[in-house]
């Protein structure tokens with residue numbers, strides 16, 4: 001693990017407890033939560049019995065929603081740098097969901113976390129608001145391609161953050177992270193294609209952005225879905 005990941009891990013460990021109450025991270029209202037669920041269901045089409053790795057799962061905002069989609073016989077692997085965040089993620093799971101979710105702590109750039117165990121075995125890889133923290137996104141996307149089944153999908157949910165979105169201790173990371181404040185929906189699809197994935201959806205999350213109001217205009221949320229086409 002290199003310096004950037006050490007800094008991110010320390011910041012996420014320190015902020016894990018209040019994370020879901022922070023603006024832009026947790027859901028600010030039931031209407032926002034409902035709009036995310038609605039958009040994810042529309043695009044993702046995840047079903048009972050499927051396997052999903054939630055990369056940068058944090059305190060579980062997406063993980064718990066995914067567990068509901070793959071229940072009762074699927075599996076979600078929640079992976080994150082931050083052990084403190086994963087502890088909260090785990091403790092917040094209901095007992096019926098707990099058996100469906102497994103936790104792996106470590107760096108998404110580290111292939112030994114995932115291989116050989118998950119080689120070509122995963123239906124979905126999800127990442128909500130975590131790819132913007134990757135030091136080398138193409139390296140991670142190439143690794144994801146090796147984990148997906150043929151026709152398996154990557155689902156990236158994120159935002160067009162601005163430099164001003166990175167405040168306090170986070171500000172120092174902006175220039176070390178290539179996706180920290182991208183300003184176009186073109187960037188992530190381009191990088192996914194460089195990693196050998198086919199982009200099948202790339203759009204703003206209109207319902208989420210509408211509920212977010214001014215925040216949805218200044219930092220619009222978006223979804224990118226890419227598929228591993230059979231070799």
Ligand SMILES: C[S@@+](CC[C@H](N)C(=O)[O-])C[C@H]1O[C@@H](n2cnc3c(N)ncnc32)[C@H](O)[C@@H]1O
Nearest residue numbers: 012056057058061080081082107108128130133
């Ligand atoms: C903004 S939070 C998002 C958490 C969660 N996905 C959500 O939707 O609330 C970003 C998460 O990505 C994790 N993260 C950042 N870089 C990572 C890396 N290289 N490997 C694994 N996790 C990472 C952080 O520890 C943090 O928990």
